[in-house]
Amino acid sequence: MINVLLFAQLREDVGKERISIQAEKIRVKELKQKILSSYGINTEDSIMIAINEEYVPENAYAHAGDTVAFIPPVSGG
Numbered sequence: 001m002i003n004v005l006l007f008a009q010l011r012e013d014v015g016k017e018r019i020s021i022q023a024e025k026i027r028v029k030e031l032k033q034k035i036l037s038s039y040g041i042n043t044e045d046s047i048m049i050a051i052n053e054e055y056v057p058e059n060a061y062a063h064a065g066d067t068v069a070f071i072p073p074v075s076g077g
Contacts, residue, residue, distance in 0.1 A: 002026065002062050004035065005069040010047070014039045028068060029058035035070070046073045 004019040011017050014035075021031065028049050036042075048055060050069040051062055062068045 001064055002031070003067045004031070005067060007069065007071045008074050009072050010041070010070055013041050023062075024064045025061055027058070028056060028060050028062055031062060031068060032058070032070060047071065 002021045002023050004021060006014055006017055006019065019035065021034070023031075026034075028051065032047065032049070048071040049058060049060075050056065050071065051060060051066050053067075053069075
């Protein structure tokens with residue numbers, strides 16, 4: 001099981017702050033696409049990704065037991 005944390009607009013769009021995904025190993029780009037398509041979210045621009053609190057590129061792998069965070073850009077003043 002991979003735990004996924006959602007922040008900012010993604011959290012609002014999905015309606016949850018945490019999702020659990022049943023997988024042993026998955027590339028984070030595929031995980032992101034799976035979540036976005038499951039919830040009908042069309043944007044994926046500039047989302048930063050962290051595994052176990054360390055930023056990673058989209059081609060990194062997440063493994064069972066990992067916590068993956070999707071952090072979209074935040075604006076405000």
